[in-house]
Amino acid sequence: MTESGGPKSRVSRRHLLRGGASALAATALSARGASALGRLADKPDTVVNVVDVGAVGDGRTDDTGAFEAAYSYAAARVSGGVGRVVIEIPAGEYLITRPHALLNGVAPPRPASGLRFSGAGRRMTSLVFRPESGPGSFLCRNQDVWSNLSFERMQFRSATPGASFFDSYSTGQAQDYRFSECEWMGEWEYGLALSGTDTNSEMRWEACRVGGRYRRAFLYSGLTREGQQDPNDQDQFLNYWFTDMKVEYEWGNFLEFPYGGSVACRGGSYIITDRRPQSTPEYGTTSTFFRFPVARHHDSVQRFHAQDIRFEVRNPDVVVIDCVWNSGTVHFSDCDDTAFAYQDFSADVRPHRYTVGPRGPLVRYDSCQLVGRHEYRPAAAPDPLPVLARYDMCLLRSHTAHDFAVAAGTDQVPFVQFVNCVDEGNTSEASRPATPSSPSTPPPCLAPGQSPSPSPTPSPTSSPTPSPAPGTPAPGPETTPETTPEPSPASAPAPQPATTPAAGPGTPHAPLPDTGQAGCSSPPRRAP
Numbered sequence: 001m002t003e004s005g006g007p008k009s010r011v012s013r014r015h016l017l018r019g020g021a022s023a024l025a026a027t028a029l030s031a032r033g034a035s036a037l038g039r040l041a042d043k044p045d046t047v048v049n050v051v052d053v054g055a056v057g058d059g060r061t062d063d064t065g066a067f068e069a070a071y072s073y074a075a076a077r078v079s080g081g082v083g084r085v086v087i088e089i090p091a092g093e094y095l096i097t098r099p100h101a102l103l104n105g106v107a108p109p110r111p112a113s114g115l116r117f118s119g120a121g122r123r124m125t126s127l128v129f130r131p132e133s134g135p136g137s138f139l140c141r142n143q144d145v146w147s148n149l150s151f152e153r154m155q156f157r158s159a160t161p162g163a164s165f166f167d168s169y170s171t172g173q174a175q176d177y178r179f180s181e182c183e184w185m186g187e188w189e190y191g192l193a194l195s196g197t198d199t200n201s202e203m204r205w206e207a208c209r210v211g212g213r214y215r216r217a218f219l220y221s222g223l224t225r226e227g228q229q230d231p232n233d234q235d236q237f238l239n240y241w242f243t244d245m246k247v248e249y250e251w252g253n254f255l256e257f258p259y260g261g262s263v264a265c266r267g268g269s270y271i272i273t274d275r276r277p278q279s280t281p282e283y284g285t286t287s288t289f290f291r292f293p294v295a296r297h298h299d300s301v302q303r304f305h306a307q308d309i310r311f312e313v314r315n316p317d318v319v320v321i322d323c324v325w326n327s328g329t330v331h332f333s334d335c336d337d338t339a340f341a342y343q344d345f346s347a348d349v350r351p352h353r354y355t356v357g358p359r360g361p362l363v364r365y366d367s368c369q370l371v372g373r374h375e376y377r378p379a380a381a382p383d384p385l386p387v388l389a390r391y392d393m394c395l396l397r398s399h400t401a402h403d404f405a406v407a408a409g410t411d412q413v414p415f416v417q418f419v420n421c422v423d424e425g426n427t428s429e430a431s432r433p434a435t436p437s438s439p440s441t442p443p444p445c446l447a448p449g450q451s452p453s454p455s456p457t458p459s460p461t462s463s464p465t466p467s468p469a470p471g472t473p474a475p476g477p478e479t480t481p482e483t484t485p486e487p488s489p490a491s492a493p494a495p496q497p498a499t500t501p502a503a504g505p506g507t508p509h510a511p512l513p514d515t516g517q518a519g520c521s522s523p524p525r526r527a528p
Contacts, residue, residue, distance in 0.1 A: 048073050049088045057092020059128065067094070067101045074115055083114035083146075089154060091120040095128050099137045102127065103166075105145035111173045113147045119154030122183045122209065126155040134162025135189055141167040144196075148176045158186030162215060167223075170196035176203070183209040184218070191218035194237060201238040208245055214252025217291070222259030234259040235298040243267060247289070250274040256291045260301030263290075270320075271312040288319040295326040295355070295379075302328025302361060311337035313351045313371055324355040326379065329362045336369040338397045347398040350375040350406075356388050356415070363389035371397045376407045376416065385415040396423035 048070050051057065055066035074085035096102065102117070119125030131137035139156065142149070156165055165188060168174050174196070182205075184191055191214065194200040200221070210218050221237040237260040245268035247254055254270070255263060272287045279285050289311070290304065302325045311320050320337055323330055340346055349372035354363060357379040368391075378385060389405065396404045400423045405416040 046077075046084050047086045047088055049090065050094070051090055051092075055089075055092075055094055057090070057094050059093035059095060059126075061095065062097050063094045064096050064098045064101045067096055068098075068104070071102065071104060075112075078110070078112040081110065081112055083112050083116075083148075086116045086118055089117065089119045089125050089127070091124040093126045093128060095130060096139065097130050097132075099131055099139065100141050101139070103140035103142060103146070103149075105142035105174075107143065107145065111145060111147070113176075115146055115148070116150040116152070117154070118150075118152045121153045122181050123155050125153065126157060128157050128159050129163055129165075129186075130159035131163055132160075134158075134160045134187075136164075138164045138167040138193075140165065141169075142174050143167075143169045144171055144173045147173055150178045151180070151182055153181045155183040155185060157184075158188045158212065161187040162189045164188055164190040164193060166190075166192040168192060168194050168196075168200055170194075170198060170200040172198045175199040175201050178203070179205045179208055181207050183211060185212045187213040187215070188218075189215045190220050190223075192220070193223040194219075194221045195223040195234065196236075197233060198236045201236065201240075203239070204241045204243070205245060206243045208242075210245065210247045210254065211249050213250045214254075217253035217256035218249075219255050221257045221261055235301050236260065238262045238301060240264070241266075245270070247271065248273065251276045251287045253283070253287060253291050254289045256288075256293070258294045260297045261292065262301055262303040264305045264307075265309060266305075266307045267309065269310045269312075272314065272318045275315060275317050285317045286319055287317060288322050290321040290323070291319075292321075292323040292325055295324050297325070297328075299327070304329070305331045305333070306335055307333040309335045310339065311335065311351075312339045313337050313346070313349055314340055316345050316349050318349075318351060319353065320351040322353045323361060325361045326355075326357045327359040327361060329360070329364075330354070331364050331366075332368050333366045334368065335365075338369045338371045338395075341371045341397045346371050348372065353377070354389070355379055356385065358385060360388055365389075365391045365394050367393050369395040369397060370404075373399060373403070374405050374416075376405055376413045378407060387415050387417050389413075389416040391416070391418045391421055393419070394421045396421060398424060400425040 050063070050066050050070050053066045053069045053073075055063040057063065070087045074083060074087055077084045103115075127139070129137075129139045137160070158165075163186075165184065167190075168177075191210070192203075193216075219240065222234045224234075237257065240255075240261070240263045242263075242265040245265070247268065247270040249272065251272060251274050255261075257263070270289055272289070276283065276285045276287060290306075292302075292304070304321075304323070312318075313320070321330070337351060351372055352370075352374040354361065354375070355377040356363075374389075376389065391401075398404075401418040401421055402412065404418075404423065405413040407413050
């Protein structure tokens with residue numbers, strides 16, 4: 001079975017594909033790809049470089065065949081259910097014109113764990129996907145074959161509007177995907193579209209950039225397939241982690257979860273820079289970072305957490321979250337969406353929107369800075385609802401706590417609670433201290449051993465005016481507060497030296513030294 005070919009010993013393609021992967025490799029390889037496999041046949045390495053199998057990477061040459069060959073080689077080397085190959089993609093711009101060329105995980109190969117695609121750096125390694133038509137064309141597909149997939153340090157760019165990056169279908173195998181230092185650009189229909197009845201879970205994005213445009217969403221869970229219509233047929237979408245992301249795209253949705261979802265986003269900047277070019281029946285002109293549009297799901301798959309994220313609400317069509325879950329939890333911690341609070345439209349935006357019922361979802365904001373109003377839409381439920389939403393130590397930039405949360409127009413929402421928040425009126429009702437009964441003007445501080453003097457008794461004929469400050473003459477019988485004469489030189493306080501830290505008590509608007517006592521003024525100084 002071994003062919004003699006010069007100084008190197010080559011393994012025939014038939015021998016290479018023996019062991020469960022022959023059907024896979026034969027389905028999609030072009031003549032060029034098959035020739036490339038011949039050059040790989042005698043390589044025992046666990047690393048294959050796409051340049052070694054014919055990729056050029058100049059942005060003009062069609063490198064589809066080389067990527068198909070590299071993937072088929074990796075699929076052929078699965079042993080004991082474990083993948084053994086890293087596919088290296090050096091710096092360059094690689095044109096791919098056929099769907100599924102980067103990853104084509106379809107039966108009959110047995111399930112495998114472990115496949116890694118490694119680039120030279122984000123934008124240094126760029127994969128340009130240009131199929132003949134966009135909708136329905138995916139650069140990658142995994143149908144219950146691979147788990148433990150890794151993509152590192154590369155850019156994916158759609159050159160055909162409406163193409164999609166990844167189609168992942170699972171009834172128990174597809175899971176554990178990791179994307180590290182990757183970027184998406186161009187106009188996509190889907191970034192990743194998930195479907196199936198089980199798993200498609202445990203997926204992680206770290207230090208990635210999501211750019212471009214999305215007709216649907218970057219991550220869409222629950223693409224219906226094979227007659228699945230009931231939400232509970234597709235509710236095993238769990239554990240999606242986004243860490244230190246730069247989400248800065250033009251329009252579309254970032255995460256859309258019609259079926260279930262347990263999602264955590266930590267750190268980074270989230271920006272939508274433009275508006276949809278035309279209104280659609282489903283989305284209108286709105287673009288949403290987090291959209292959860294279906295109410296009923298299994299327990300434990302309705303959980304969302306956002307922490308340490310800076311959002312930008314650049315126009316009224318930008319929505320941070322729109323959630324209609326009828327249970328579960330939503331939690332924002334130390335997030336800020338006030339970057340454009342100075343704009344005229346900002347007070348009227350409603351970037352956080354919820355439909356709530358007697359079981360929730362339970363909504364909580366901790367130490368957040370928030371613009372506009374938050375909208376709560378009570379579903380058909382007993383009235384009144386229990387407390388379902390709580391804001392702790394938040395800054396309400398545009399409104400007071402009384403009109404920040406609204407439903408059905410500008411109605412107040414009794415099931416929302418504010419604790420120690422700062423609002424447009426300086427403090428919220430929940431955190432505002434009781435009005436003191438003492439006079440608003442604080443008494444002067446007393447020197448050590450000095451006792452307070454009794455307050456002067458007002459004259460029966462005088463008007464109820466405040467007592468004059470020390471050193472200021474009291475108005476005479478014919479003098480009103482509006483016509484009080486200037487103090488005479490004899491009664492005026494002596495001027496202070498230039499090095500005196502505070503002016504005398506008779507000088508209007510004099511700054512007061514810090515005496516360590518709140519609301520106190522310094523005792524009068526004697527003239528030198």
